[in-house]
Amino acid sequence: MYIVSLTYTASLERIDDALPAHRAFLDAQFAAGLFIAAGPTVPRDGGVIVASNMERTRLDAILASDPFAQQGLAAYTVTEFKATRLAPGLNLPRPEAQ
Numbered sequence: 001m002y003i004v005s006l007t008y009t010a011s012l013e014r015i016d017d018a019l020p021a022h023r024a025f026l027d028a029q030f031a032a033g034l035f036i037a038a039g040p041t042v043p044r045d046g047g048v049i050v051a052s053n054m055e056r057t058r059l060d061a062i063l064a065s066d067p068f069a070q071q072g073l074a075a076y077t078v079t080e081f082k083a084t085r086l087a088p089g090l091n092l093p094r095p096e097a098q
Helices: 012-031 056-064
Strands: 002-008 035-040 046-051 074-080
Touching: 002 056, 012 035, 056 074
Parallel strands: none
Antiparallel strands: 002 046, 002 074, 035 046
């Protein structure tokens, strides 16, 4: 599992201009079962994505296709961790086949 922290490197005006494309990118990753949570930070100076079900190299390639990355609007920090406990009712996505 991964925690992806985005830090905006551009004005909020530029972020807002790219937001529809970024949201479409997120929608595609959620539909593929790769992202399990995402949202802006408070205060709004970046965002967080929780990703699962992939190798790190695949995650890096996916993040490189984010419109925020392609337009140089955000810096990304990725932290990998192994989830060993979940709140009741939460399920982890199944690992992808190797």
